[in-house]
Amino acid sequence: MTRAGYRPSHELVPLVLSGSRLAIARMISRAEGGYAEASEALAELYKHTGKAHIVGITGVPGAGKSTLVAALIKSLTQGGRKVGVVAVDPSSPFSGGAILGDRVRMNDAAEANQAFVRSMATRGHLGGLAPATLQAVDILDAAGYSPIIIETVGVGQDEVEIVSAAHTIVVLSPPGLGDDIQAIKAGILEIADIHVVSKADKPEAGAAVAALKGMLALGPARSGSTWASPVVAVSSVSGEQMDKLTATIDKHWKHLHESGELAARQRNNSRTRIFNTARHLFQQQFDERADDLERQLQAVVNRETDPQSAAHALLGWNQERSQREI
Numbered sequence: 001m002t003r004a005g006y007r008p009s010h011e012l013v014p015l016v017l018s019g020s021r022l023a024i025a026r027m028i029s030r031a032e033g034g035y036a037e038a039s040e041a042l043a044e045l046y047k048h049t050g051k052a053h054i055v056g057i058t059g060v061p062g063a064g065k066s067t068l069v070a071a072l073i074k075s076l077t078q079g080g081r082k083v084g085v086v087a088v089d090p091s092s093p094f095s096g097g098a099i100l101g102d103r104v105r106m107n108d109a110a111e112a113n114q115a116f117v118r119s120m121a122t123r124g125h126l127g128g129l130a131p132a133t134l135q136a137v138d139i140l141d142a143a144g145y146s147p148i149i150i151e152t153v154g155v156g157q158d159e160v161e162i163v164s165a166a167h168t169i170v171v172l173s174p175p176g177l178g179d180d181i182q183a184i185k186a187g188i189l190e191i192a193d194i195h196v197v198s199k200a201d202k203p204e205a206g207a208a209v210a211a212l213k214g215m216l217a218l219g220p221a222r223s224g225s226t227w228a229s230p231v232v233a234v235s236s237v238s239g240e241q242m243d244k245l246t247a248t249i250d251k252h253w254k255h256l257h258e259s260g261e262l263a264a265r266q267r268n269n270s271r272t273r274i275f276n277t278a279r280h281l282f283q284q285q286f287d288e289r290a291d292d293l294e295r296q297l298q299a300v301v302n303r304e305t306d307p308q309s310a311a312h313a314l315l316g317w318n319q320e321r322s323q324r325e326i
Helices: 010-019 020-032 036-046 066-075 101-114 133-142 181-185 206-216 242-259 261-288 290-301 307-315 321-326
Strands: 053-060 084-089 115-120 148-151 169-171 194-197 229-233
Touching: 010 020, 010 036, 010 133, 020 036, 020 115, 020 133, 036 133, 036 229, 066 084, 066 101, 066 148, 066 242, 066 321, 115 133, 115 290, 133 148, 169 242, 194 206, 194 242, 206 229, 229 242, 242 261, 261 307, 290 307
Parallel strands: 053 148, 053 169, 084 115, 084 148, 169 194, 194 229
Antiparallel strands: none
16 A cells, blocks of 8 residues: 555656656655665666766865855856756764755755755765765766766765766865875875865965875876866855866866776776675675574684685575685
């Protein structure tokens, strides 16, 4: 028995494709909730994806990512573009994340400029993205949004999933960090397609730009790319240099097409999604077999079996065959 007014997910597909904001919101909610009923609809929508330019916005927590996204919404929609945003919020006090005032400004900008913004919680997932982030991107892609901006909770040394989710990676750095090496520790030199220094009106911004350019001159280029990552100083509040940033984002998208790098990135992104989904399904199987897990755990503790054999038993693999294949 279904609730009054409830539409099955397969009925939402044509509405999403036609751009219905209500249908988009409902489908994203079902993806985020992990509804089994929505899996076929999501698979159908995926057939209509692959057209959108996906832009990742990342950087240290507190850098002003949400304020930058709000400014980007205004700049991009001025040309009549249909902008989508998936903003990933922290679900732990240890994760940092957007200041509430920044997120309010983003939502206000979206409402004023007909952009679609959706926030999602990480739910304890490391890597800067929520598990359903890319499904939300798929839904917005199928609905005709482009560019689609993904704002992460913040990047760390091992938290660079955004590289396998977006076509263009924008890394935001605030001026006056006082520790230039922090950027290297965060892996920024390796993942950024475009460096942005916020608060361009502050006197420290020039020093931050010079420091980043110096590190880029010494560091390696992004593997497999001929693109030279530029450094752009902007003021998200005043809008200074926002036109230059949007033009640079568009220039990188054009470069990916003309250089052939886009196909390689899309292949890498698809590969990562398959592996991540497989890992999630394995974890789900473990969760559903709690009694079996407890028995194998106790057997390992008692030295009646070893961890590898226990894992194979839980996965239902034939150990001899697995070892031969390895």
